[in-house]
Amino acid sequence: MQVEALYQDIILDHYKNPHGKGLREPFDAEVYHVNPTCGDEVTLRVRIAGDGDDARVEDVSYDSMGCSISQAAASVMHDLVLGKGVKDAMHLHDEFLALMQSKGQMEPDEDVLEDGIAFAGVSKYPARIKCALLAWMAWKDATLQALETEQATEEESR
Ligand code: ZN
Numbered sequence: 001m002q003v004e005a006l007y008q009d010i011i012l013d014h015y016k017n018p019h020g021k022g023l024r025e026p027f028d029a030e031v032y033h034v035n036p037t038c039g040d041e042v043t044l045r046v047r048i049a050g051d052g053d054d055a056r057v058e059d060v061s062y063d064s065m066g067c068s069i070s071q072a073a074a075s076v077m078h079d080l081v082l083g084k085g086v087k088d089a090m091h092l093h094d095e096f097l098a099l100m101q102s103k104g105q106m107e108p109d110e111d112v113l114e115d116g117i118a119f120a121g122v123s124k125y126p127a128r129i130k131c132a133l134l135a136w137m138a139w140k141d142a143t144l145q146a147l148e149t150e151q152a153t154e155e156e157s158r
Contacts, residue, residue, distance in 0.1 A: 010118035014072035019079050024061035028146035033138040035130045040066025042074060044138040048086065048146045051154070055086040055147065060139060067131055069122060074135035076115045086143060092116075093136050100129045 023030075027045035034041050047059040060081055064074050077096075081089040096116055099108050104124035108117035122132045 004121055007118040007121055010115050011068060011072040014075035014115065015068040018064075018071060018075040020061060020082065021063065021075065021078075022061060023063050024059055027059065027061070028149055029142040031138050031142040031145065033134055033141070035066070035070065035134045037127065038067055038070065038131050040064070040070035040131055040134050042066075042070070042135055042138050044074075044135065044142050046139065046142040046146050048143065048150065051147075051150055053085075053087070055150075057081045057084050057086060057089050057143070060142075062135065062138070064135065066134075067128075069119070069128055070131040070134050073119060073132045076118070077135045077139060080114060080116060081139060086147070089143070090140070093140055096136055097133065099123060100133055 023043065023045055027047045030043065030045045032043045042062055042064040044060065044062040046057065049056045049058040060078055062074055062078070064071055080092050084092070092112070095112055099106050099113065099116070099120060100123050102123050104121065106120070108120045110117050119132045122128050
């Protein structure tokens with residue numbers, strides 16, 4: 001099987017059977033992001049456990065609408081960051097972002113990005129890059145908000 005076809009299959013599979021979809025409680029922050037060029041939408045919640053270096057992604061839940069790439073990317077992102085330390089998850093965000101900005105020139109590392117490698121081809125199509133990044137941007141935004149809230153609460157209790 002050609003690698004492009006294999007990647008297509010991975011994306012289609014996540015699109016048809018999205019992992020972790022649906023909004024859950026409890027959560028620390030919720031964001032709503034839109035990709036106006038394609039019409040993709042995502043509402044995303046994160047629950048962070050622990051703080052400082054021990055902060056961990058306890059849950060990431062989302063509700064989304066849009067094209068197959070945006071939907072599949074949300075599912076893959078969920079699998080990648082769930083249960084990870086926030087620092088490690090941010091690193092994955094940066095890796096995926098680098099892949100999307102690579103214009104098809106970067107050989108993705110499957111050990112790091114797992115099913116995320118299926119989006120390598122998307123980086124050749126500028127119009128679709130935002131689709132693949134939508135859920136990741138929403139996750140980063142929500143996570144930073146959750147960490148800020150946590151810090152504020154801590155300072156209050158001091
Ligand atoms: Zn899209």
